[in-house]
Amino acid sequence: MATVASKLYSDDVSLLVLLLDTNPLFWSNRSTTFSQFLSHVLAFLNAVLGLNQLNRVVVIATGYCSCDYIYDSSLTLSGNSESGRTGMPALFGSLLEKLEDFIDKDEELIKEQEHDERIASSLLSGSLSMALCYIQRIFRSGHLHPQPRILCLQGSPDGPEQYVAVMNSIFSAQRLMVPIDSCYIGTQNSAFLQQASYITGGVHHAPKQLDGLFQFLTTIFATDLHTRSFVQLPKPVGVDFRASCFCHKKTIDMGYVCSVCLSIFCEHHKKCSTCGSVFGQSKLDGASTVSDKKRKAPDS
Amino acid sequence: MSDWQVKYKSSLKDRGTEGILKLREGMLLFVPNDPTSDSKLKVLTPNIKSQKYTKEGSKKPAWLNLSNKQGDSHIFEFQNYQDMHACRALITKALAKCEEEQPKKPAAVLTSAEQLSIADLELRFKRLHKEFVETKVLTEDEFWATRKKLLGKDSIRKSKQQVGLKSMMVSGIKPSTDGRTNRVTFNLTSEIIFQIFAEKPAVRQAFINYVPSKMTEKDFWTKYFRAEYLYSTKNTAVAAAEAAEDEELAVFLKPDEILAQEARQKIRRVDPTLDMEADQGDDYTHLMDHGIQRDGTMDVVEPQNGQFRRSLLQDLNRHAAVVLEGRNIDVDSENTRSVAEALARVKQVSKADGETTKDANQERLARMSRLAEMEDLQAPQNFPLAPLSIKDPRDYFESQQGNVVNEPRGAGTLKRNVHEAYGSLKESILEIRTKGLRDPLIKPEVAFEVFRSLTQTISTAKNIIGKNPRESFLDRLPKSTRDEVLHVGKLKDAMSNSYSQLEAMKESVQSELRHQLSLLVRPMQQALDAAFQHYDADLQRRTAKSARGSAGEANGSV
Numbered sequence: 001m002a003t004v005a006s007k008l009y010s011d012d013v014s015l016l017v018l019l020l021d022t023n024p025l026f027w028s029n030r031s032t033t034f035s036q037f038l039s040h041v042l043a044f045l046n047a048v049l050g051l052n053q054l055n056r057v058v059v060i061a062t063g064y065c066s067c068d069y070i071y072d073s074s075l076t077l078s079g080n081s082e083s084g085r086t087g088m089p090a091l092f093g094s095l096l097e098k099l100e101d102f103i104d105k106d107e108e109l110i111k112e113q114e115h116d117e118r119i120a121s122s123l124l125s126g127s128l129s130m131a132l133c134y135i136q137r138i139f140r141s142g143h144l145h146p147q148p149r150i151l152c153l154q155g156s157p158d159g160p161e162q163y164v165a166v167m168n169s170i171f172s173a174q175r176l177m178v179p180i181d182s183c184y185i186g187t188q189n190s191a192f193l194q195q196a197s198y199i200t201g202g203v204h205h206a207p208k209q210l211d212g213l214f215q216f217l218t219t220i221f222a223t224d225l226h227t228r229s230f231v232q233l234p235k236p237v238g239v240d241f242r243a244s245c246f247c248h249k250k251t252i253d254m255g256y257v258c259s260v261c262l263s264i265f266c267e268h269h270k271k272c273s274t275c276g277s278v279f280g281q282s283k284l285d286g287a288s289t290v291s292d293k294k295r296k297a298p299d300s
Numbered sequence: 301m302s303d304w305q306v307k308y309k310s311s312l313k314d315r316g317t318e319g320i321l322k323l324r325e326g327m328l329l330f331v332p333n334d335p336t337s338d339s340k341l342k343v344l345t346p347n348i349k350s351q352k353y354t355k356e357g358s359k360k361p362a363w364l365n366l367s368n369k370q371g372d373s374h375i376f377e378f379q380n381y382q383d384m385h386a387c388r389a390l391i392t393k394a395l396a397k398c399e400e401e402q403p404k405k406p407a408a409v410l411t412s413a414e415q416l417s418i419a420d421l422e423l424r425f426k427r428l429h430k431e432f433v434e435t436k437v438l439t440e441d442e443f444w445a446t447r448k449k450l451l452g453k454d455s456i457r458k459s460k461q462q463v464g465l466k467s468m469m470v471s472g473i474k475p476s477t478d479g480r481t482n483r484v485t486f487n488l489t490s491e492i493i494f495q496i497f498a499e500k501p502a503v504r505q506a507f508i509n510y511v512p513s514k515m516t517e518k519d520f521w522t523k524y525f526r527a528e529y530l531y532s533t534k535n536t537a538v539a540a541a542e543a544a545e546d547e548e549l550a551v552f553l554k555p556d557e558i559l560a561q562e563a564r565q566k567i568r569r570v571d572p573t574l575d576m577e578a579d580q581g582d583d584y585t586h587l588m589d590h591g592i593q594r595d596g597t598m599d600v601v602e603p604q605n606g607q608f609r610r611s612l613l614q615d616l617n618r619h620a621a622v623v624l625e626g627r628n629i630d631v632d633s634e635n636t637r638s639v640a641e642a643l644a645r646v647k648q649v650s651k652a653d654g655e656t657t658k659d660a661n662q663e664r665l666a667r668m669s670r671l672a673e674m675e676d677l678q679a680p681q682n683f684p685l686a687p688l689s690i691k692d693p694r695d696y697f698e699s700q701q702g703n704v705v706n707e708p709r710g711a712g713t714l715k716r717n718v719h720e721a722y723g724s725l726k727e728s729i730l731e732i733r734t735k736g737l738r739d740p741l742i743k744p745e746v747a748f749e750v751f752r753s754l755t756q757t758i759s760t761a762k763n764i765i766g767k768n769p770r771e772s773f774l775d776r777l778p779k780s781t782r783d784e785v786l787h788v789g790k791l792k793d794a795m796s797n798s799y800s801q802l803e804a805m806k807e808s809v810q811s812e813l814r815h816q817l818s819l820l821v822r823p824m825q826q827a828l829d830a831a832f833q834h835y836d837a838d839l840q841r842r843t844a845k846s847a848r849g850s851a852g853e854a855n856g857s858v
Contacts, residue, residue, distance in 0.1 A: 024721030
């Protein structure tokens with residue numbers, strides 16, 4: 001039986017954890033409606049499930065102030081198929097129901113933190129952590145498990161204040177050898193997603209035409225890890241490696257880095273706020289180093 | 301007159317002869333100490349053209365270099381600078397005197413001699429006197445009558461300088477009392493009258509008005525001094541009463557109207573940017589001890605009769621002004637009226653001068669208008685101001701940053717429509733729940749477009765970054781083309797040439813420099829070595845590949 005199972009769980013069986021951006025502030029002013037987007041996504045999920053009967057899909061909604069699992073294909077009773085007049089697979093009925101509940105809860109939460117004036121970013125760090133937790137649970141369930149990967153369907157801009165959490169999630173994913181694919185559908189560039197895909201070996205793509213989103217998803221992101229070794233997937237031309245400083249959560253491209261713990265600061269501090277290392281005086285101003293270098297050059 | 305111990309030098313290199321320099325009437329005499337020395341010198345003062353001297357503080361001794369009109373120069377070394385300066389001063393004086401006399405040269409020898417020295421003159425007169433008077437040729441009176449002219453001429457020459465006014469103040473004229481009666485006597489001279497007129501234009505004006513039509517000169521002065529006397533008693537109440545009775549007397553007691561007008565005019569001429577009020581602190585009148593009356597008694601402040609008081613400062617200032625102006629009329633007569641009129645004329649002229657200079661007036665107006673623009677002298681303008689209240693600067697900047705991020709998406713009104721957004725999101729979900737997925741999920745054209753763009757993206761990305769960095773563009777070309785493009789052979793030849801050239805260069809230099817040169821040349825050689833190595837490896841690989849390829853083909857065909 002074990003051999004059958006091992007044969008079943010070949011390297012093209014995937015666990016897809018989809019992080020769905022349900023940020024109302026993002027969706028409220030888009031030409032593409034959320035229902036259109038959802039229909040593309042649901043079709044894609046259906047396609048993924050159809051690719052291999054052992055494929056599993058988990059959907060995590062990434063809201064404005066919270067995130068939650070809204071769908072787990074392993075929990076859905078396959079027998080309970082009530083294909084209604086809508087022509088939609090029954091399994092997504094529960095997804096939509098949960099999504100609606102989630103949005104209600106999210107709205108409640110945003111009322112509580114009325115004073116908050118942060119950028120209209122989604123809680124990507126939270127959903128990434130949840131995805132990793134889920135994957136960790138899969139890993140610990142036994143040695144026979146599908147190949148997990150995470151797909152971020154994100155449109156909201158990055159929240160610089162989440163930088164540390166997001167980066168930690170990314171490094172955890174890297175350690176777990178879980179690639180994070182990212183499909184950015186917003187107008188700007190997402191440094192988080194670019195870095196996440198770059199570090200974890202996932203695919204990052206930002207489709208231009210959202211009405212063809214399904215095509216993008218099936219062509220790029222439906223490929224399992226085994227297939228990726230022989231399929232040419234789009235590669236990013238460059239990666240936005242900009243970081244957020246730890247002190248003011250600003251996105252910076254130049255700053256000060258703690259030599260001990262690699263914390264990033266936008267201004268010089270006497271002491272690292274993360275690890276407590278005391279920094280000495282900057283030696284850059286000493287002209288002696290420059291002249292030393294200049295003197296050394298002809299000698300060598 | 302004056303003698304100095306000096307050293308005389310005829311030139312700079314001369315060691316010098318010690319002796320005495322004497323400045324005598326019209327000449328400089330040098331008498332050497334050694335009577336045998338022949339360096340006696342006699343220079344006529346008018347012949348001295350210029351004098352040079354060493355500066356005090358320089359290391360050189362005190363030298364005085366006199367050059368005469370013949371171009372000869374005489375150097376005198378003084379014992380100290382003090383002597384030298386004294387001598388210089390005397391010579392300068394003598395020279396000046398000579399110059400003054402120059403135009404008089406054609407005059408009689410006698411007069412020039414006369415003017416040379418009073419002592420000489422005296423001698424001459426004595427001689428003449430002896431000659432004529434003692435021999436009874438002329439009487440004493442007759443002798444002096446003819447000489448009187450000389451004195452007159454002298455005095456005229458001397459009186460070119462203007463005689464100033466006495467610094468004694470008019471108000472200082474104290475009456476003399478005989479001690480027995482209540483009568484006081486004022487002594488009045490023409491000089492005092494002039495001074496009174498100059499200092500008090502009102503009195504002058506009154507004099508012109510009243511004398512002699514209304515009263516005699518004597519009456520006028522009596523009245524004036526009565527007023528002065530009243531004033532000096534400091535009994536302002538009495539003064540006020542008297543002034544009320546006698547209007548002519550009141551003229552003298554009241555503040556001088558003409559002066560006040562002049563003062564106003566002067567004030568108007570003051571630069572408007574000058575803040576007079578700010579200077580008030582520099583004024584001493586408000587200090588307790590400065591209300592001193594002119595006779596040293598303290599000023600008793602009686603505000604109700606203030607107009608009959610004059611302060612010492614006012615008097616002093618006026619007096620000082622008049623003294624500085626000086627005697628600017630040439631009327632030297634005993635007639636008081638003519639003096640008064642002349643003074644009035646002068647005043648009028650100077651006043652007219654001040655007034656008619658329209659330019660000055662214009663300039664003053666311009667200055668005023670310019671001044672009016674100075675903001676600190678203008679009324680405060682109350683601009684509508686919105687108070688700036690930034691509680692936390694970080695909040696402010698972060699909100700700014702947020703706006704910048706949000707603006708392109710038009711989500712500036714973030715909070716307001718957040719519930720609308722949630723509503724629309726739920727609507728969308730409801731819509732998809734009721735309607736289901738869109739039937740043609742994706743249009744074929746769109747799908748095709750997506751494929752096309754993806755293919756393009758992938759292919760360009762592969763061209764840009766997807767390639768192996770070790771293989772180059774040249775590797776993709778067929779070998780023949782590549783060789784053609786590069787002229788590999790030629791290139792290789794040139795490179796090996798340059799290699800050997802470098803070697804030769806190393807050989808050619810001297811052994812001690814060779815190390816230095818080899819250090820310089822080494823990077824180039826290393827690069828060339830690497831290039832050759834690469835070429836060789838490439839060639840081998842290529843030949844092997846082509847061999848294999850042909851073999852494969854051969855196999856395939858079999």
